[in-house]
Amino acid sequence: MQLGKIIGQVVSTRKEGKVQGLKILVARYLDExxxxxxxxxxxxxxxxxxxxxxxxLCSSSSARMTAMTQGVCTDNAVVGIVDTVSSGSKILYQKSDNR
Amino acid sequence: MQLGKIIGQVVSTRKEGKVQGLKILVARYLDExxxxxxxxxxxxxxxxxxxxxxxxLCSSSSARMTAMTQGVCTDNAVVGIVDTVSSGSKILYQKSDNR
Amino acid sequence: MQLGKIIGQVVSTRKEGKVQGLKILVARYLDExxxxxxxxxxxxxxxxxxxxxxxxLCSSSSARMTAMTQGVCTDNAVVGIVDTVSSGSKILYQKSDNR
Amino acid sequence: MQLGKIIGQVVSTRKEGKVQGLKILVARYLDExxxxxxxxxxxxxxxxxxxxxxxxLCSSSSARMTAMTQGVCTDNAVVGIVDTVSSGSKILYQKSDNR
Amino acid sequence: MQLGKIIGQVVSTRKEGKVQGLKILVARYLDExxxxxxxxxxxxxxxxxxxxxxxxLCSSSSARMTAMTQGVCTDNAVVGIVDTVSSGSKILYQKSDNR
Structure with missing residues (x-):
């Protein structure tokens, strides 16, 4: 998986049947x-x-392994919201309380 | 998935059996x-x-998860036409009415 | 899929069982x-x-979706010979008659 | 697979169901x-x-081929701890004893 | 698939169950x-x-299509030893007899 930050949303009314009704977000990949x-x-x-x-962010066939995306023609899914990223005792990222 | 813009079409009469009869478009990838x-x-x-x-645009095995591409030897499919791309209240792209 | 041009061939006598007997071509990827x-x-x-x-050219698991490559350990297949690539009314490529 | 070095950990409490309870490490890819x-x-x-x-490190659908990740929406898994990397008689890397 | 040259070997005693007992080589990718x-x-x-x-070299899920790697958590396999690479009548590579 990769770390990412949500930066937007895509709306598409004419979609292949199986992607209908799913929210599609635009994510920017982050480094460590x-x-x-x-x-x-x-x-x-x-x-x-x-x-x-x-x-x-999870990609390729693994993006279809969620309850919401089984059999769906998507190759990317947001599968978790990150609380912290740490390296040993050092905190590299911590989600702020007001989110 | 990735955002793309359709820029052309490919015609191929000598194709592997399962790709026969499908329209093949050339898409250029877009950034956010x-x-x-x-x-x-x-x-x-x-x-x-x-x-x-x-x-x-959807790639890899997920490109085969549409009604039209099941079992087809393609690793890319166009799965939606984008109406809008937004970031919060800011509209980054909006499809023009005359399309 | 990607556009490619065939530039050579690979011969390998000591191959994993399932790839035996298949012709392996070297293709160079082309842009649009x-x-x-x-x-x-x-x-x-x-x-x-x-x-x-x-x-x-078709890659990843989709390369195994042809009659010839089912269950074969290949992640790339040539699945069509291109006649034309066009962009609207403009012809970007046309196969010559003497091929 | 790729060689990597573990550099950190990700904690995410709001995760898609199947990734719950699994430890998620951040790895940096290494060259040979x-x-x-x-x-x-x-x-x-x-x-x-x-x-x-x-x-x-193992990626794509193969990352789901471990006992712990079957059916899980992950596209990367740590599948081995490296003892040595050698090139002929030359040792390129050897795990230290005190690890 | 890609052309590669074997440059080394990886030894890992603490591996996920399914990769146990398999020889893991380090390959460098070659161009044409x-x-x-x-x-x-x-x-x-x-x-x-x-x-x-x-x-x-074969990658992604296709790397699991060999007799030895079925169901194994690997995304790369060596599936053939190359004898020759040719381009028309020109030989780009030929395995030496003493190998």
């Missing part, structure tokens, strides 16, 4: 220092994430 | 600002997209 | 202007392609 | 000289790895 | 001129390859 990279993806949201959330 | 990137793919069209449409 | 890129792959040929042919 | 690359991934740990361990 | 690239992978050996051999 939580710095933004140039890479983005449009991902099915399975955890009610919102803009600004730091999340776990 | 809807700027064109250098990357392209030849994709099976599942939503009657046309040149200029901003679309959702 | 049919310009050669630096990327190549060794692909199972399913359409009797030859050196110089512009082809459709 | 065991030099760190710029690429990282968040991986399900299947071998009780810890920060500093040199490990084998 | 058989020049080494910067990319490497740790691959399960299915053809008794050795250091210096030019081989065919």
């Amino acid at each position: 220092h939580l710095q933004e990279t140039g890479k983005t993806a449009a991902c099915v949201d399975t955890v009610q994430a919102g803009v600004g959330d730091v999340v776990l | 600002h809807l700027q064109e990137t250098g990357k392209t793919a030849a994709c099976v069209d599942t939503v009657q997209a046309g040149v200029g449409d901003v679309v959702l | 202007h049919l310009q050669e890129t630096g990327k190549t792959a060794a692909c199972v040929d399913t359409v009797q392609a030859g050196v110089g042919d512009v082809v459709l | 000289h065991l030099q760190e690359t710029g690429k990282t991934a968040a991986c399900v740990d299947t071998v009780q790895a810890g920060v500093g361990d040199v490990v084998l | 001129h058989l020049q080494e690239t910067g990319k490497t992978a740790a691959c399960v050996d299915t053809v008794q390859a050795g250091v210096g051999d030019v081989v065919l």
